[in-house]
Amino acid sequence: MTAPAAAPAPPRVRRQAAAGVAAVALCFALFAVAETVLTWREREETRAIDHPYLVARRADLAREPGSTAIPAEIRREEQALRARFLVAERRLAAGGWLLLAGVGVFAAAAKIALAARPRGPVPAARDFGWDPDRAPSFLGRASLAGIAALLAGTAVGLPLLRERSDAVESARGTWARFRGAGGLGISPYSDAPLAVDAREGEERNLRWKAVTPLPGLSSPVVWNERVFLTGATASTREVYCYDALTGALLWRRPVGAGPASATGPESVWEETGYAAPTPVTDGAHVWALFANGDVVCLDVFGQQRWCRGLGVPENLYGLAASPILSGELLIVQIDQEWGAGETRSALVALSAATGEVAWRTPRDVESSWPTPIPIETPDGPRILTCANPFAIAYDPASGREVWRADCLEGDGGPSPVFAGGLVFVVNAGSPLTALRPDGEGDVTDSHVAWRWEEGLPDVCSPLAGEGLVWLLASDGHLTCLDDATGARVWEHDLERSFYSSPALAGDRVYAISRKGEILVIAAAREYRELARGHLGEECDTSPAFAEKRLYVRGRRHLFCFQEGAR
Amino acid sequence: MIARALAPLAREAAIQEEFRYPPPELGPDYVEPATAFPPYREILPPLADAIVLAAALVAAAWLVHRRRSRAGLLALAIAGLVWFGFVREGCVCPIGSVQNVAAALADPTAALLPATVLFFVLPLLATLLWGRVFCAAVCPLGAIQEVVLLRPTRLPAWLGAGLALLPHVYLALAALFAATGAGYVICRYDPFVGFFRLGATANMLVVGGCLLAIGVFVGRPYCRFLCPYGVLLGWLARLARRRVTITPEGCAACRLCEETCPYDAITEPNAEAVRARRQGGRRALVAALVFAPLLVGALAWCGARLGPTLAESHPRVALAAQVAAEEAGAVRETTDASDVFRASGESIESLRAEAAAKRREFLAGGALAGAFVGAMIALRLVGFSIRRTRIEYEAHREGCLACGRCFDWCPVELERRRTGIAPEVHP
Numbered sequence: 001m002t003a004p005a006a007a008p009a010p011p012r013v014r015r016q017a018a019a020g021v022a023a024v025a026l027c028f029a030l031f032a033v034a035e036t037v038l039t040w041r042e043r044e045e046t047r048a049i050d051h052p053y054l055v056a057r058r059a060d061l062a063r064e065p066g067s068t069a070i071p072a073e074i075r076r077e078e079q080a081l082r083a084r085f086l087v088a089e090r091r092l093a094a095g096g097w098l099l100l101a102g103v104g105v106f107a108a109a110a111k112i113a114l115a116a117r118p119r120g121p122v123p124a125a126r127d128f129g130w131d132p133d134r135a136p137s138f139l140g141r142a143s144l145a146g147i148a149a150l151l152a153g154t155a156v157g158l159p160l161l162r163e164r165s166d167a168v169e170s171a172r173g174t175w176a177r178f179r180g181a182g183g184l185g186i187s188p189y190s191d192a193p194l195a196v197d198a199r200e201g202e203e204r205n206l207r208w209k210a211v212t213p214l215p216g217l218s219s220p221v222v223w224n225e226r227v228f229l230t231g232a233t234a235s236t237r238e239v240y241c242y243d244a245l246t247g248a249l250l251w252r253r254p255v256g257a258g259p260a261s262a263t264g265p266e267s268v269w270e271e272t273g274y275a276a277p278t279p280v281t282d283g284a285h286v287w288a289l290f291a292n293g294d295v296v297c298l299d300v301f302g303q304q305r306w307c308r309g310l311g312v313p314e315n316l317y318g319l320a321a322s323p324i325l326s327g328e329l330l331i332v333q334i335d336q337e338w339g340a341g342e343t344r345s346a347l348v349a350l351s352a353a354t355g356e357v358a359w360r361t362p363r364d365v366e367s368s369w370p371t372p373i374p375i376e377t378p379d380g381p382r383i384l385t386c387a388n389p390f391a392i393a394y395d396p397a398s399g400r401e402v403w404r405a406d407c408l409e410g411d412g413g414p415s416p417v418f419a420g421g422l423v424f425v426v427n428a429g430s431p432l433t434a435l436r437p438d439g440e441g442d443v444t445d446s447h448v449a450w451r452w453e454e455g456l457p458d459v460c461s462p463l464a465g466e467g468l469v470w471l472l473a474s475d476g477h478l479t480c481l482d483d484a485t486g487a488r489v490w491e492h493d494l495e496r497s498f499y500s501s502p503a504l505a506g507d508r509v510y511a512i513s514r515k516g517e518i519l520v521i522a523a524a525r526e527y528r529e530l531a532r533g534h535l536g537e538e539c540d541t542s543p544a545f546a547e548k549r550l551y552v553r554g555r556r557h558l559f560c561f562q563e564g565a566r
Numbered sequence: 567m568i569a570r571a572l573a574p575l576a577r578e579a580a581i582q583e584e585f586r587y588p589p590p591e592l593g594p595d596y597v598e599p600a601t602a603f604p605p606y607r608e609i610l611p612p613l614a615d616a617i618v619l620a621a622a623l624v625a626a627a628w629l630v631h632r633r634r635s636r637a638g639l640l641a642l643a644i645a646g647l648v649w650f651g652f653v654r655e656g657c658v659c660p661i662g663s664v665q666n667v668a669a670a671l672a673d674p675t676a677a678l679l680p681a682t683v684l685f686f687v688l689p690l691l692a693t694l695l696w697g698r699v700f701c702a703a704v705c706p707l708g709a710i711q712e713v714v715l716l717r718p719t720r721l722p723a724w725l726g727a728g729l730a731l732l733p734h735v736y737l738a739l740a741a742l743f744a745a746t747g748a749g750y751v752i753c754r755y756d757p758f759v760g761f762f763r764l765g766a767t768a769n770m771l772v773v774g775g776c777l778l779a780i781g782v783f784v785g786r787p788y789c790r791f792l793c794p795y796g797v798l799l800g801w802l803a804r805l806a807r808r809r810v811t812i813t814p815e816g817c818a819a820c821r822l823c824e825e826t827c828p829y830d831a832i833t834e835p836n837a838e839a840v841r842a843r844r845q846g847g848r849r850a851l852v853a854a855l856v857f858a859p860l861l862v863g864a865l866a867w868c869g870a871r872l873g874p875t876l877a878e879s880h881p882r883v884a885l886a887a888q889v890a891a892e893e894a895g896a897v898r899e900t901t902d903a904s905d906v907f908r909a910s911g912e913s914i915e916s917l918r919a920e921a922a923a924k925r926r927e928f929l930a931g932g933a934l935a936g937a938f939v940g941a942m943i944a945l946r947l948v949g950f951s952i953r954r955t956r957i958e959y960e961a962h963r964e965g966c967l968a969c970g971r972c973f974d975w976c977p978v979e980l981e982r983r984r985t986g987i988a989p990e991v992h993p
Contacts, residue, residue: 040768092764092765093764093765096764096765097764100761100764103714104713107713107714107716108713110716111716114716114717140723140724140727140728140950141727141947141950142724143724143725143727143728144727144728144731144943144946144947146728147728147729147731147732148731148861148865148939148940148943151735151865151868151939152864152865152868154872155865155868155869155871155872155932155936156868156871156872158872158875159871159872159874159875
């Protein structure tokens with residue numbers, strides 16, 4: 001006798017059973033989702049690599065490197081975290097499989113339940129549907145056009161949005177030291193504003209102006225979104241950091257005393273002040289030098305890293321030479337009066353990171369105020385200095401003197417420049433001398449390319465570029481020479497007094513008078529004044545440039561000009 | 567079989583587990599042992615996967631054209647989901663192979679494995695012979711959506727017309743990125759591979775989850791409105807030697823097939839409408855043909871304009887931008903890539919030149935991609951204007967995914983199955 005075959009379940013029973021299974025599977029899947037989410041959070045919280053507790057303990061260890069308890073605690077905690085992490089990983093994998101199983105059973109049961117529904121009657125004719133072959137409605141074409149317009153809009157708009165975002169948000173450009181890259185006074189940008197004025201009610205292209213708390217003749221230096229400046233009195237020395245976009249004073253840091261830090265000088269020549277050297281920055285740090293011989297290093301957030309006193313220099317007009325960076329070294333030119341038949345002048349190289357003296361080379365020269373410049377010669381890199389009576393080139397690695405030229409007399413203010421393969425050195429008491437930068441020993445007779453003896457500056461540094469050399473005397477006499485031959489191209493009396501060194505931006509020369517007038521002159525072989533503006537206050541500092549912007553420090557304010565600002 | 571297949575994967579995972587994290591801080595005296603990597607073991611050689619793919623395609627064709635079995639197709643789809651999805655973790659897949667081919671066409675020195683070529687070609691060949699049988703029951707991405715589809719809802723025709731353009735855009739961009747070496751975006755943004763591998767970024771899991779949630783109500787949203795390989799399959803399906811039929815016998819015009827198709831891929835008889843609209847169709851055709859070159863040119867221009875922006879996603883262009891920002895001091899932190907670059911000794915100038923060359927490639931590639939999309943829009947407009955006469959309900963050659971649902975609902979087909987004799991039909 002055989003057992004009768006089991007009859008298939010009626011559709012209604014099958015549908016209800018499948019619906020029940022689907023409901024249970026759905027609950028199970030939702031439970032698996034919740035479990036997976038919780039486990040995922042657990043796993044994220046136990047990542048040892050960036051766990052807040054371990055990060056904090058590692059910072060503690062950095063402060064107490066000799067501690068033995070902290071490493072042991074870090075190891076113990078890290079091991080515990082890793083164990084929890086791996087457990088969470090395994091639970092996550094298991095949860096994933098359970099979730100998939102739940103979803104799979106739910107989908108299968110739901111399909112069975114839906115398939116067991118009674119079939120309806122033959123459907124009535126419908127009035128819409130998808131038929132790619134049929135002539136589409138107006139909305140169909142409009143939809144296609146809409147998608148095409150969306151694509152075109154994205155293609156056109158995305159680059160525009162990107163350009164706009166770049167223009168609005170970023171402040172670009174570096175002018176990291178006195179007279180910018182290489183100390184040449186040449187802007188890498190040619191988009192500085194032409195017409196500028198900061199006088200009340202007559203502002204032109206003035207983006208912002210900000211008060212400078214303490215006086216100083218240091219010029220601004222710029223590193224993207226930050227502008228650095230110094231100010232000082234006899235008793236207080238400060239470094240300032242401004243927002244390059246808004247002029248907001250981001251921080252103002254009084255400089256603390258360091259080893260051998262001096263309290264003097266009690267008085268300095270008024271036109272030099274206590275903060276004449278321009279700071280130098282590498283974008284992460286800023287180094288500043290003050291009249292008392294203190295050199296300070298701060299990070300870009302204003303935290304003092306180190307401070308070292310080089311002693312108050314015996315210098316008639318006060319300390320004015322700006323520090324420069326050469327690789328890992330901070331180079332400071334400290335030239336002073338002779339003392340008891342011995343030289344006290346020296347070129348000093350400090351470790352930029354620690355302030356330790358790397359080398360110190362005595363110099364048999366008088367007091368001086370020019371800032372040294374780095375130059376590249378066929379024989380290697382050199383640091384070029386000017387003082388009475390020598391222009392001297394040093395090896396930046398060792399401080400060894402490489403060559404010297406006896407070509408300077410009197411009090412030296414103008415810094416040297418380097419262009420067209422020639423070094424230009426000048427002083428009010430000696431001619432402008434163009435020197436070839438290679439050689440060894442005394443090159444006075446062998447390396448002079450040409451000399452020029454009229455309209456010589458005593459404060460403003462020369463400017464060389466575009467095949468020309470400009471000399472701006474303190475009385476406003478501006479002379480333009482051919483840099484290859486030294487022949488005069490043109491000269492013009494600006495009829496104003498100048499201490500600010502001129503700068504070149506594109507095809508324009510910017511010169512700022514002591515009264516604060518800004519003259520823009522064509523960098524060409526004939527004199528042509530392009531524009532004239534005014535700061536509204538006196539100015540003895542040199543301008544700085546960044547992309548689209550011009551920064552100038554006046555007597556009381558720091559100014560930022562930008563085309564179209566106001 | 568599956569358990570045996572999964573076992574090596576589990577072992578691999580356990581071995582790799584210890585290498586996923588930085589070594590613990592064990593003190594200065596601890597000597598880190600040399601890392602030993604176990605040799606990679608394949609479950610199957612890549613060519614064997616291609617053979618499995620070919621067998622699955624033949625089986626799907628048999629189920630669609632001979633057996634005409636919806637249940638069989640669903641079972642094969644689930645098997646495909648398990649094997650190509652969960653076991654093989656979605657790689658290599660024919661959809662992604664489009665990028666390998668594009669990269670090889672742009673750079674003949676780029677590696678193109680035989681298995682990858684087969685994965686690219688076999689589904690196309692099968693489509694040319696039998697229609698979209700790959701989509702029907704072999705593709706794991708299609709299968710996972712097929713499984714979750716419970717309450718299909720018909721989209722308005724106008725919305726479907728617009729969304730159907732997106733796969734062409736995706737195909738153009740994917741080919742552009744692959745050809746320029748910027749990356750394989752189809753793989754990077756595969757919405758379901760995270761489920762297959764039980765791990766992905768939270769964003770991709772959310773995107774995949776959302777697509778599956780939409781897929782409960784809208785039939786295969788990824789396949790119809792995103793899949794770039796589907797574009798190629800659709801073209802070849804129009805030329806297929808043997809097309810999918812709702813019933814091999816006469817149509818009763820009952821509309822049950824149209825009601826049951828979740829992909830809006832059943833076209834209705836239109837003989838009357840074609841006669842009525844012939845004159846208007848000619849005018850629309852002329853307008854579309856005149857408009858086509860303008861459309862192609864305009865979108866080519868848009869693509870060229872977008873190209874340099876897209877180029878920023880190329881790793882070398884991005885690296886050049888990062889290094890330039892570091893040089894200018896615009897960024898404080900270096901990246902791993904920029905650290906490696908600096909350690910390599912390669913010059914910044916050469917990197918800059920390479921980035922500039924890539925931007926030019928993107929400019930030209932963007933123009934080509936734009937022109938392609940423009941041409942696709944123009945072809946659709948032309949297609950809208952051409953009316954073919956149909957006298958019965960048919961599966962649309964390009965849009966039909968050969969899922970077989972209509973087989974089980976067609977009364978003529980059901981009667982034929984029951985009696986073995988084709989019934990006489992009076993529409």
